[in-house]
Amino acid sequence: MRPTILVCPALGRFVFTSVVLSLVTFLQPAAAQSPSQRGSSPASHRETPTVLAIRRASPAVVNIHGQKTVRSTAAGMAGATGPDSFRQVNGMGTGVVIDPHGYVITNYHVVEDVDDILVTLSTGETTTAELVEARVRNDLALIKVNVTSEIPTIPRGTSSDLMVGEKVIAIGNAFGYVHTSTEGIISALHRDVPVNETQEYSDLIQISAGINPGNSGGPLLNIDGEIIGVNVAVRVGAQQIAFAIPIDQVVETVTGMIDDHNEQRLLTGLRTNGGPRDGDGVTVAHVAANSPAARDGLKPGDRVVRVGAQSIDDRLDLALALLSANPGDALKIAVERDGHRVDVAMRMEAAPSRLSSASIGELAWSTIGIQARPVADSTVRRLNSRMRTKYRGGLYITSVRSGSPADQQGISAGDVLLGIHGWQTASLSDLAGILEHPEMQRGPRAKFYIVRKEQTLFGHLQIAAQPGTVHIEDSRR
Structure with a gap:
């Protein structure tokens, strides 16, 4: 039987290294002083390579936090799906700045279902961020932090020449203690780690550095202070068994994400x-x-x-x-x-529109079974005001084809479709881009969000027609 990754370490064999806490105090790190600033000798043996590596990388590590919806433990074990089986909690993780204009990479599960993404920079300043692109299958996301000036970026290394036994350093927001640094070695390379029935990580770095909930999306550093991986998971119940996505794999995936995003906007x-x-x-x-x-x-x-x-x-x-x-x-x-x-x-x-509105309508009707039109800006403003949300837009569903994937998942005419598989559906072009995306062509169970009677609901839409249904679940709590 495959191990399952859960947000609660007591219930599974693996755990994502983002954290979900009902109440947490975010502790800001004190300003670091070098030995020379304290009047110590410049040749002090205390200023080790580890100290220098952490000092070099820390300014580009950020704390990501915000409210997300989770299923309560008791309800999840009982199989309940009603409104009382969900609750709003404070979730958090870590991110790495890869561009001085505020572009940050993290794990997708860190920002999944987060209504308003908040980011605390290494300076202690807290600001907002928006999801730009995501690869659910690779558990990676790119967010844009709202900054008014350039911010430090992470020095980048390579994962092509890593050695078992090599010293590594992890930085992250372990249990809300921001910029927690731990040290270990590379225990193994090229680990494939199945986490549940639908997801498996491939070619991971196994490390002995202390990784805890809140470390997800944070950097794994070599002794030179260069990022060589993105911390993602730990083995529950074990000691010093944690995993990171190799940086070369991260860069390749993120580059593809951005290329896809650019191609939708620019010619x-x-x-x-x-x-x-x-x-x-x-x-x-x-x-x-x-x-x-x-x-x-x-x-x-x-x-x-x-x-x-x-x-x-x-x-x-x-x-x-x-x-x-x-x-x-x-x-x-x-x-x-x-x-x-x-x-x-x-x-x-x-970029020219690849499909006309009529063609997009035919695509949506044939693949998921809906007809839709963009929601008026005034309607979006009204929803955001009443629901205290920040939706960019949505598609008003006018018809649902009987027996279609949408019909099987309980989507009805009058619902407003907000997003599918981590991407927003603020326009028909957005919907076309999602349905034509190579990742969607593989037929994943795609998480979707709708608004119905001023309630945000979600379910899992099987794009490729397969038997079975998953009911819509209330995500307000």
């Missing part, structure tokens, strides 16, 4: 090559005819070295640079061509 005509490691570089592999890239002078074989003020060392750098661009912007791009630097200004264009 560039570029296709690039490059590896996941810092320094791998980015080379233009193809330029589409009549595209912005072709019009403004980019050519296959160009090596991209800078976009705006950002140096480009790998495809993640390029994806993040494009993430900050908008249609109409003239993006300054520097490339190396035949040993010379060439500067171009590529004017960004909005």
Whole structure:
């Protein structure tokens, strides 16, 4: 029988390293002082490589917290599905800043179901954040923190040359004690860890560093203070058995997430090559005819070295640079061509809609069995005011096909669809992007959210037609 990851260590063999607590005091770390600041000798043996590694990485580690909905333990064991089987609690985890403009990576389970994501920076400042993209299958998410100035980013290493026995350091918000640092070694590499019937982590790093609830999404560092993994889970009931997602795998997944997000917004005509490691570089592999890239002078074989003020060392750098661009912007791009630097200004264009409204309607009717239209802005404002929420928008369901996946899950005409599988459905284009996404083509049980009579409800929609139903559950409590 496969082990199950639960939010309560007493009930399962594995536990996500985000934490759910009803009441917690968030403790801010005191400002660190180096031995030289305290008047000690610069050659003091107390300033070890571990101290230097933590000092180097800590400014880019953030605390993520906010209210989320969970099933109460007693109700979960009894199999209850009514309103009293859920409660609102304070959930938390950790994140890592990968871009100075406030883009942070974390585990998806840290931000899943969180109504308002709050982020506390290493300075102690607390601000809000929005979910940009997520890969539920990989348990990774990208959030954008609302900051007014640039913030420190994590130094990035590689997981391609890790050694069993190598010293590692974990930083995270263990049980709400922010910036808790622990030390251990790499116990094993390439671990595959099944967590439940529908999810399995692949190729994980096993470590002996102390990992606790609240560490999820935080960095695993090498002795140089570079991130080599993202902490994700611990084995319940065991000692010093914890796991992290290798950083090369994280970078590849996050880059794909951002590329998908950019392609929905922007038309560039570029296709690039490059590896996941810092320094791998980015080379233009193809330029589409009549595209912005072709019009403004980019050519296959160009090596991209800078976009705006950002140096480009790998495809993640390029994806993040494009993430900050908008249609109409003239993006300054520097490339190396035949040993010379060439500067171009590529004017960004909005991505064309891949499907007409009629085609999107046919897709939604055939795949999940709904007809829908965008909710008016005034309706969204009214819902947000009455429900004290911050929904960006939604789709008003006008009809449900009998026997369809939507019908089987209890979705009805009059419901407002808010999101599917971690993505918002504020427009028909959003819905089309979700239904056409490669991850959805694999037919997962996709979690969906709706509003019905000013109550937020959720269920699990089987996109690929399969027998069985899962009833909608009340997520208010």
